[in-house]
Amino acid sequence: MSLRAQVAGCGGYLPERVMTNDELARRLDTSDAWIRQRTGIGERRIAAAGELTSDLALAAAKRALRHAGISGSDLDLIVLATATPDHTFPATATKVQAQLGMKRGAAFDIQAVCSGFIFALAVADNAIRVGQARTALVIGAETFSRILDWQDRGTCVLFGDGAGALVLRAAPDAGPGGRGMLSTHLHSDGSLYDILYVDGGPSSTGTAGHLRMEGREVFRQAVHHLSEAVEEALAAHGLSGADVDWLVPHQANLRIIDAIGKRLSLRPGQTVVTIERHANTSAASIPLALDEAVGDGRIKPGHLVLMEALGGGLTWGASLVRW
Secondary structure (H helix, E strand, O other): OOEEEEEEEEEEEOOOEEEEHHHHHOOOOOOHHHHHHHHOOOEEEEOOOOOOHHHHHHHHHHHHHHHHOOOHHHOOEEEEEOOOOOOOOOOHHHHHHHHHOOOOOEEEEEOOHHHHHHHHHHHHHHHHHOOOOOEEEEEEEEEHHHHOOOOOOOOOOOEOEEEEEEEEEEEEOOOOOOOEEEEEEEEEOHHHHHHEEEOOEOOOOOEOOOEEEOHHHHHHHHHHHHHHHHHHHHHOOOOOHHHOOEEEEOOOOHHHHHHHHHHOOOOHHHEOOOHHHHOEOHHHHHHHHHHHHHHOOOOOOOOEEEEEEEEOOOEEEEEEEEO
């Protein structure tokens, strides 16, 4: 019997501290109007002193497990997507594993920056399909505020901290119309490494470093590659934009989100947008948006949900799930 991963629960967590555009404008040559016009961002959350990526991940994980009606001891796989781990090693996922009381299976991190959650979903889905796991927790968690240059108005206004998680369970593959993960499509191009990166690391500088970005080039690449990825995902199942109930994109820039929605001929209301309140939370942005849309009743069982993201590397991908 062939298996498929079905979504059993979701959860999200945002730090309490809210940083508005006006607060940034008091210390930088920028304004609320300038940031909103170019990005769609109005505010972002900032992790408290001593609040680690693992803390955010654990809070989101507990909520996802509660939504699924299970406990950490029921898990046999945790895949945690993050570019801001607690330590260089061990994996932040293992700390979450211990705190959840998970005693079997495996827990590890995956690093594909803003595409990380899509990549982590693919890993967990594949593990379930081949029988390596029965119940998996997929987390995206970031404390990007720790790697920002707060004097660089081109980058520090864009990002925030947060975490989101999904619980996946093995179920019989019921075909294209059945609930569950349909497919995930992953890509990368290392020749574009230098347009979005952090200028530090254990083997280069021995420091965490700061995020650096060529904004215009990243924007151009994002529209191009994300359009290709969503079309690839739909074509793999003989679907079109008309079949999609919800687009849940990585929350990087409102103009990019709008461009992909128009490419699919979606109505504005069919795209889940959280960027105004969350900013870009990297690997956490898609699961945070999913959690919000499930919580308020927009995403319902049976809906076809299309997710997409692009991040440093460059990495990009798309995933289709029947909720």
